[in-house]
Amino acid sequence: MAEMMKLERLLDLVALLLETEEPLSRHEIRNHLPPGAYADDEVAFRRTFERDKDELRSMGLPIAVETVPGTDPPLDGYSIRRSEFEADLPILDTEEMASLALASALVRFDAARPDAPIWLLGGSPSGDGGDSAIPVAEVADGPLVRDLMGAVMDRRVVSFDYRGERRTVEPHRLVFTRGHWQLSGLDRGRGAGRQYRCDRFEGPVSVSDELIAVPAVPIEVREDHAWQFGDGDEVAVDLLVDKRHLPWLTSFLRGAEVIEKRDDGSVLVREMVRDAAAFRSFVLTFLDGAEVVAPTGFRDEMVAWLEALA
Secondary structure: OHHHHHHHHHHHHHHHHHHOOOOEOHHHHHHHOOOOOOOOOHHHHHHHHHHHHHHHHHOOOOEEEEEOOOOOOOOEEEEEOOHHHHOOOOOOOHHHHHHHHHHHHHHHOOOOOOOOOOOOOOOOOOOOOOHHHOOOOOOOOOHHHHHHHHHHHHOEEEEEEEOOEEEEEEEEEEEEEOOEEEEEEEEOOOOEEEEEEHHHEOOOOEEEEEEOOOOOOOOOOOOOOHHHOOOOOOEEEEEEEOHHHHHHHHHHOOOOEEEEEOOOOOEEEEEEEOOHHHHHHHHHOOHHHEEEEEOHHHHHHHHHHHHHHO
16 A cells, blocks of 8 residues: 555654664665665655655654765765654664654644653564564554554545444544544544544545645544543552653643642652553653652552563
């Protein structure tokens, strides 16, 4: 599918630009990427490459432009400085970091909140089934989700069967919340915004060639908290959150109880949890910016889960 080929090319491009120690020229980039990533025709290659750069930048990925060392006349070279990400990331290899950066941009699409934590998406971009294919968070994917990611990114109209009806939708957002992928957009049949839980789709999604304009006011996904639902006993969990995440935290966890404000600007909040696995995944979105403080048993389970991922 054209959409997936584009996603794979962007993922490979981000991985390459993160890995390089020196800026790479446009042609060096084409030579380093898998065969077929870009066309051999120079005009088509340059047009696609420029479009890819613009798209990645629009999603918040900091592509730096510098002169390629030793070139005369000087050539523009491209890279992504790892320092832009490393302040907030654990130790990740290049493929994991590329997946994280690109998937976050694809799923969140929220330039107004650049400091919002990132959902870590599992899976190996190479699909080789090796150790890198072990998920780093409990976020499901599949062909349907990948098709919808491509449609949201390319702004293409989608059609699918949902609750016994054929729906035609202009997709605006794709978000993982309450343990499920949720799609929001304009339902053309109803002439109104709707939200769809992806595990309730009745068959595959059809991605058309019809493009939509960027919505002036996107239809947002209503975010429920997955850890507040489930069959487990309710547990009060204390979470220490770094001050850099407070603007996002206070808007997302409006009902959380703030039990302590510390001198360094961090806060200790208390959240009621029924689904421990869902809450662990939520905490992971803060990377090194949050710490489970209590209860001790919950903290020990969190540490053991992270060690198993590592």
